[in-house]
Amino acid sequence: MSPRTVVVLLPLGLDTPYSYLAPEGMALAPGDLVHVPLGTKSVVGCVWPRAGAEKPVDAGKLKAVKARLDYAPLPPELLKLIDWMADYTLAPRGMVLRMALRHGESPGAARERVGVRLAGPVPGRMTAARARLIEFLGDGFVRGKTEAAREAGVSPSVVDGLIDDGTLETVVLPPEPAAYPPDPDHAVPTLSEAQGTAAEALKEAVKAHGFGVYLLDGVTGSGKTEVYFEAVAQTIRAGRQALILLPEIALTQAFLDRFTLRFGVRPAEWHSGVSTRRRAKVLNEVASGDVKVVAGARSALFLPFRDLGLLIVDEEHDPAYKQEDGVAYHARDMAVVRARLAGAPIILASATPSIETEVNARRGRYKRLALPVRFGGAKVPGLSPIDLRKDGPPRGRWIAPRLEAEINDTLEAGGQALLFLNRRGYAPLTLCRSCGHRMRCPSCTAWLVEHRYRRRLTCHHCGYQAPVPEECPSCHAKDSLVPVGPGVERLQEEVQALFPAARSLVLSSDLLGGVERMRAELDAVAKGEVDVVVGTQLVAKGHNFPGLALVGVVDADVGLGHGDPRAAERTFQLVHQVAGRAGRGKSEGRGFIQTHMPEHPVMRALVTGDRDAFYDTEIAAREEAHLPPFGRMAGLIVSASEGHAAEAHARRLVAAAPMVPEVRILGPAEAPLAILRGRHRWRLLVRSPRNFDLSRYLREWRAVAPKVTGNVKVAIDVDPQSFF
Numbered sequence: 001m002s003p004r005t006v007v008v009l010l011p012l013g014l015d016t017p018y019s020y021l022a023p024e025g026m027a028l029a030p031g032d033l034v035h036v037p038l039g040t041k042s043v044v045g046c047v048w049p050r051a052g053a054e055k056p057v058d059a060g061k062l063k064a065v066k067a068r069l070d071y072a073p074l075p076p077e078l079l080k081l082i083d084w085m086a087d088y089t090l091a092p093r094g095m096v097l098r099m100a101l102r103h104g105e106s107p108g109a110a111r112e113r114v115g116v117r118l119a120g121p122v123p124g125r126m127t128a129a130r131a132r133l134i135e136f137l138g139d140g141f142v143r144g145k146t147e148a149a150r151e152a153g154v155s156p157s158v159v160d161g162l163i164d165d166g167t168l169e170t171v172v173l174p175p176e177p178a179a180y181p182p183d184p185d186h187a188v189p190t191l192s193e194a195q196g197t198a199a200e201a202l203k204e205a206v207k208a209h210g211f212g213v214y215l216l217d218g219v220t221g222s223g224k225t226e227v228y229f230e231a232v233a234q235t236i237r238a239g240r241q242a243l244i245l246l247p248e249i250a251l252t253q254a255f256l257d258r259f260t261l262r263f264g265v266r267p268a269e270w271h272s273g274v275s276t277r278r279r280a281k282v283l284n285e286v287a288s289g290d291v292k293v294v295a296g297a298r299s300a301l302f303l304p305f306r307d308l309g310l311l312i313v314d315e316e317h318d319p320a321y322k323q324e325d326g327v328a329y330h331a332r333d334m335a336v337v338r339a340r341l342a343g344a345p346i347i348l349a350s351a352t353p354s355i356e357t358e359v360n361a362r363r364g365r366y367k368r369l370a371l372p373v374r375f376g377g378a379k380v381p382g383l384s385p386i387d388l389r390k391d392g393p394p395r396g397r398w399i400a401p402r403l404e405a406e407i408n409d410t411l412e413a414g415g416q417a418l419l420f421l422n423r424r425g426y427a428p429l430t431l432c433r434s435c436g437h438r439m440r441c442p443s444c445t446a447w448l449v450e451h452r453y454r455r456r457l458t459c460h461h462c463g464y465q466a467p468v469p470e471e472c473p474s475c476h477a478k479d480s481l482v483p484v485g486p487g488v489e490r491l492q493e494e495v496q497a498l499f500p501a502a503r504s505l506v507l508s509s510d511l512l513g514g515v516e517r518m519r520a521e522l523d524a525v526a527k528g529e530v531d532v533v534v535g536t537q538l539v540a541k542g543h544n545f546p547g548l549a550l551v552g553v554v555d556a557d558v559g560l561g562h563g564d565p566r567a568a569e570r571t572f573q574l575v576h577q578v579a580g581r582a583g584r585g586k587s588e589g590r591g592f593i594q595t596h597m598p599e600h601p602v603m604r605a606l607v608t609g610d611r612d613a614f615y616d617t618e619i620a621a622r623e624e625a626h627l628p629p630f631g632r633m634a635g636l637i638v639s640a641s642e643g644h645a646a647e648a649h650a651r652r653l654v655a656a657a658p659m660v661p662e663v664r665i666l667g668p669a670e671a672p673l674a675i676l677r678g679r680h681r682w683r684l685l686v687r688s689p690r691n692f693d694l695s696r697y698l699r700e701w702r703a704v705a706p707k708v709t710g711n712v713k714v715a716i717d718v719d720p721q722s723f724f
């Protein structure tokens with residue numbers, strides 16, 4: 001009898017699983033997590049399905065699986081997703097597996113929870129606090145110790161005293177679940193007619209339990225969340241699980257609150273801010289099926305759901321869904337793949353769908369559910385252009401007189417104003433007045449950005465930081481360095497000068513205090529405790545600020561004109577979303593965009609509010625240029641510490657590319673961000689028609705490509721979003 005073997009995929013930069021001996025009596029199935037020897041080390045791996053025609057292995061040389069881990073196995077659906085993603089993105093399968101295993105090491109024993117209940121006689125010594133506690137526990141039920149003290153409004157020592165006296169007895173409680181079961185009928189809202197129609201369609205889709213993609217296409221403030229919550233409720237009623245992906249989970253306190261209002265409890269959260277212990281718990285209970293709803297960042301896609309019945313990608317257009325480092329993948333697209341593998345419906349929600357999604361909806365591959373008006377009848381704010389060529393502010397200032405006057409009126413009427421500028425820090429460039437020297441990052445092709453609150457010059461690409469020097473590093477002139485251009489911090493200075501009585505606040509992702517502070521500040525804005533908010537793209541993300549009456553886009557041209565094929569789309573989405581924060585409460589909202597090119601199609605579409613016109617033009621332009629989704633594209637970045645090594649390898653790569661009439665290779669050219677973290681970058685763009693298997697072509701190319709030498713690296717990005 002030949003010994004039993006299994007194949008095990010390791011979470012390393014490897015594409016193929018290794019064979020191991022399965023010890024006598026150890027039952028192993030695909031998806032099981034195991035400890036296996038690798039060289040002199042022991043690593044965690046996952047038993048993988050056999051691919052079929054495997055080479056016979058010489059069992060004499062094989063090492064044996066050491067142990068089967070007491071973790072939930074990865075379900076077959078997840079194994080398929082990993083295979084699919086590895087095939088599509090060309091990332092080593094082991095690296096994709098690694099994303100599914102990144103839930104920390106063994107969580108350790110759960111902390112014991114102690115509960116109390118009324119058991120013995122009334123104590124000899126009675127106090128008001130003791131009486132309150134005894135009354136509270138009078139129903140005879142068990143309560144957690146801390147909970148009992150808190151609810152009865154007594155200090156924990158009162159509880160301990162009554163335990164000592166024998167009035168209360170302690171009970172060991174079962175561990176707390178990762179999330180309590182949401183109640184689908186906790187607070188069912190009254191939906192508007194359009195909301196009701198959309199919700200019905202989604203509920204039917206959940207009941208039918210088949211794959212289908214739904215675009216929940218609703219204007220800002222139309223109540224998309226309320227609608228997809230109905231689909232979530234239906235999923236819970238059916239006993240299945242739902243996954244809600246959010247672009248910036250750490251900031252979505254408001255989302256969690258709304259979920260709690262609707263379902264009575266919070267969903268299980270999954271993102272990098274959740275502790276390892278808690279993550280392990282969530283993971284186990286997602287696998288057992290006990291956790292019904294997960295709200296998470298893109299990594300939640302790799303959770304081992306037992307019975308996934310619904311996926312939702314909120315703000316599906318958001319670029320945060322694209323992971324650029326490591327395995328380059330788009331979480332929205334992979335969510336659609338996962339839904340297909342699960343045979344479940346998926347909802348993509350947005351007021352400004354990505355071009356890809358819009359095209360799929362127009363072609364009928366995705367079903368569009370439209371919410372054309374705001375909930376409660378408020379109007380989506382109109383946008384007026386301010387032509388910076390004619391009506392711009394005086395030199396050294398960034399708020400045009402017209403915008404200043406409008407802000408003034410808004411503040412006088414008791415409303416809030418939001419100024420949007422997608423530039424972090426104080427000034428994007430620091431320059432020497434005497435010699436013209438520009439402060440650059442020592443390891444990137446980038447200017448250093450001054451952050452005045454931190455008193456630092458910072459590289460936004462690699463994180464390099466240095467204090468602002470007292471003299472010019474080039475000509476040594478003293479006090480000659482001057483900031484050029486505005487960042488949000490500088491804009492706030494102008495706000496303070498123009499409106500000294502107004503309470504202003506900068507909202508940006510890089511301020512000290514992290515997520516906690518940001519949550520508190522967003523909350524303060526929503527409560528009306530701030531008059532003028534100055535913010536980066538952070539403020540464009542689905543926030544509900546009821547008192548916000550005016551939005552000013554300080555420089556609408558920032559993102560345009562870098563040769564980035566997605567620039568128009570990004571600008572449209574950002575400005576439209578930012579403007580959509582205004583006028584959600586009682587007062588009507590207004591928006592202003594400062595631009596040097598009011599005649600640009602993007603600006604025109606924003607001003608006329610003609611969203612369809614924007615999509616028509618942009619879709620036609622993409623089709624004309626065979627850009628995604630009308631053609632397929634991949635980016636290759638060849639990098640090395642020496643520029644000539646990167647360039648030479650890029651040229652050899654192109655020379656080795658298989659000749660196929662469908663494929664066009666552009667480049668090599670030096671990347672716009674020519675040096676990053678000290679590495680020189682050359683890029684290639686590979687394009688093919690839409691119905692061509694570009695991933696397969698890239699794999700074949702890679703198989704015949706010259707081997708990399710020295711420290712040369714080749715990074716492949718299928719469906720690139722960034723062109724730097």
Ligand SMILES: Nc1ncnc2c1ncn2[C@@H]1O[C@H](COP(=O)(O)OP(=O)(O)OP(=O)(O)O)[C@@H](O)[C@H]1O
Nearest residue numbers: 189190191192220221222223224225226351375542
């Ligand atoms: N049926 C409803 N009953 C009560 N309140 C509702 C209802 N629908 C929406 N709302 C309220 O309307 C506001 C806007 O809803 P929501 O934030 O879901 O809009 P949205 O479509 O997600 O907007 P955006 O795209 O700007 O994020 C919220 O305060 C929400 O609580």
Ligand SMILES: [Zn+2]
Nearest residue numbers: 441444459462
């Ligand atoms: Zn840098």
